[in-house]
Amino acid sequence: xxxxxxxxxxxxxxxxxxxxxxxxxxxxxxxxxxxxxxxxxxxxxxxxxxxxxxxxxxxxxxxxxxxxxxxxxxxxxxxxxxxxxxxxxxxxxxxxxxxxxxxxxxxxxxxxxxxxxxxxxxxxxxxxxxxxxxxxxxxxxxxxxxxxxxxxxxxxxxxxxxxxxxxxxxxxxxxxxxxxxxxxxxxxxxxxxxxxxxxxxxxxxxxxxxxxxxxxxxxxxxxxxxxxxxxxxxxxxxxxxxxxxxxxxxxxxxxxxxxxxxxxxxxxxxxxxxxxxxxxxxxxxxxxxxxxxxx
Amino acid sequence: xxxxxxxxxxxxxxxxxxxxxxxxxxxxxxxxxxxxxxxxxxxxxxxxxxxxxxxxxxxxxxxxxxxxxxxxxxxxxxxxxxxxxxxxxxxxxxxxxxxxxxxxxxxxxxxxxxxxxxxxxxxxxxxxxxxxxxxxxxxxxxxxxxxxxxxxxxxxxxxxxxxxxxxxxxxxxxxxxxxxxxxxxxxxxxxxxxxxxxxxxxxxxxxxxxxxxxxxxxxxxxxxxxxxxxxxxxxxxxxxxxxxxxxxxxxxxxxxxxxxxxxxxxxxxxxxx
Numbered sequence: 001x002x003x004x005x006x007x008x009x010x011x012x013x014x015x016x017x018x019x020x021x022x023x024x025x026x027x028x029x030x031x032x033x034x035x036x037x038x039x040x041x042x043x044x045x046x047x048x049x050x051x052x053x054x055x056x057x058x059x060x061x062x063x064x065x066x067x068x069x070x071x072x073x074x075x076x077x078x079x080x081x082x083x084x085x086x087x088x089x090x091x092x093x094x095x096x097x098x099x100x101x102x103x104x105x106x107x108x109x110x111x112x113x114x115x116x117x118x119x120x121x122x123x124x125x126x127x128x129x130x131x132x133x134x135x136x137x138x139x140x141x142x143x144x145x146x147x148x149x150x151x152x153x154x155x156x157x158x159x160x161x162x163x164x165x166x167x168x169x170x171x172x173x174x175x176x177x178x179x180x181x182x183x184x185x186x187x188x189x190x191x192x193x194x195x196x197x198x199x200x201x202x203x204x205x206x207x208x209x210x211x212x213x214x215x216x217x218x219x220x221x222x223x224x225x226x227x228x229x230x231x232x233x234x235x236x237x238x239x240x241x242x243x244x245x246x247x248x249x250x251x252x253x254x255x256x257x258x259x260x261x262x263x264x265x266x267x268x269x270x271x272x273x274x275x276x277x278x279x280x281x282x283x284x285x286x287x288x289x290x291x292x293x294x295x
Numbered sequence: 296x297x298x299x300x301x302x303x304x305x306x307x308x309x310x311x312x313x314x315x316x317x318x319x320x321x322x323x324x325x326x327x328x329x330x331x332x333x334x335x336x337x338x339x340x341x342x343x344x345x346x347x348x349x350x351x352x353x354x355x356x357x358x359x360x361x362x363x364x365x366x367x368x369x370x371x372x373x374x375x376x377x378x379x380x381x382x383x384x385x386x387x388x389x390x391x392x393x394x395x396x397x398x399x400x401x402x403x404x405x406x407x408x409x410x411x412x413x414x415x416x417x418x419x420x421x422x423x424x425x426x427x428x429x430x431x432x433x434x435x436x437x438x439x440x441x442x443x444x445x446x447x448x449x450x451x452x453x454x455x456x457x458x459x460x461x462x463x464x465x466x467x468x469x470x471x472x473x474x475x476x477x478x479x480x481x482x483x484x485x486x487x488x489x490x491x492x493x494x495x496x497x498x499x500x501x502x503x504x505x506x507x508x509x510x511x512x513x514x515x516x517x518x519x520x521x522x523x524x525x526x527x528x529x530x531x532x533x534x535x536x537x538x539x540x541x542x543x544x545x546x547x548x549x550x551x552x553x554x555x556x557x558x559x560x561x562x563x564x565x566x567x568x
Binding site for chain 2: 041042172201202203205206209210213228229230231232233234235236254255258259268269270271272273274275278280283284
């Protein structure tokens, strides 16, 4: 059984102007050990697909017209709220784009990490390495140890002392590491990373990518990496899905798709990335305008 | 118009330690020197916090400098009288990074693009109807249409907004354009179009560019010369081909290695598959 199976997902969103059909039959299967890259332009539906997996799209305004999402045997779209809470954070980890807005500035980093660790621990005490009926003091101490261990693991130097800092005392790259630590603390089986490196410098980006890559190798998890950077996909993804206007145009192993793209849109997208060999005036943009029939 | 930056140092005062204690000063630019020749594209690459934007602000005299000189065609920008400075600024324009934040949401495109013409009216001397004609011409030049004239910024996509920002910068016929990460907020497909537009405009209008970016691929595509800045210091500068193919400093080499290449076979992570 695959880790994640999205079948014919159709999503519509309501606005003042009426309902807009946004996702048109998304199909995607992720196995353990695979890093799936999802690329596409702004507004192509990458993030909405990612959010749907942990059912974070409020309904309404969203409405699923058809399709199913199966995660490790659970039917995500019909599961109860309690069941979803148990999945999120514990089995499905999420990292979002902007590390500055996803940490609460008035709480210490440790407090925020501990919240997640305690939540995961309540669902499954083995995450923290304590017995099921442990006292709350033991429980809390274990959660803190776990938080320090995770910070250390994502490469925050002197984690035991830094855990009591506030988010503004961390740099952008360190904040993103805190978010990754937070996402990984419940030992998730699936990590959804929505543009995890877009706000970061290239050197920090390289470190974060290595971190994600190592986590997959070590824990055999599945990753859905949402990005608009084809370079990032080429670096760490095993598979890639190219999205355009709510449809997956092409998907498959990363080498097949990026080296031998079969869809004109993929080719056009690849041609718009400046490389070492592109001569000035030679890049071809898409102009943001493509015929509907294209998709 | 040529620009020379000579030994410029900029220090920001930090907070005082204690009530009367010393300040921890932060050296944002440390003895920076560079020269940009007329008609060329000069790239400035660096990570966040390296001083790229501070340098542009110093060039535009939006910040004072602590030592050194910035010369435009031999005139020291930081010694100019206010009227001379205003004249200089009509020859020197900037396109900002964030096309969502740099256009006033309550002004029409016409008013946004015409604003520099109003500000510099003593040198451009245009009537209101001439300004409208000029704005329409500019919109066509950057690939927008005249029916866009009286719309508001929210009606445009990111790439279109950046074109509006470029049109605004070109309004007063500048000779020198500072481009502060003009494509970092855009999709790659849109970025390619904006880069091509900038290239075409440079050829048509004989502009000189100072192009700031953290994206080495973009710099390589658009620039002739490049300087790499790290913590307020220039670590390396020279012709684009030389720097990219044969970097001398460890920092530049590290930056180049960290650039994700869209070729899957050149990934450092790729397991033998």
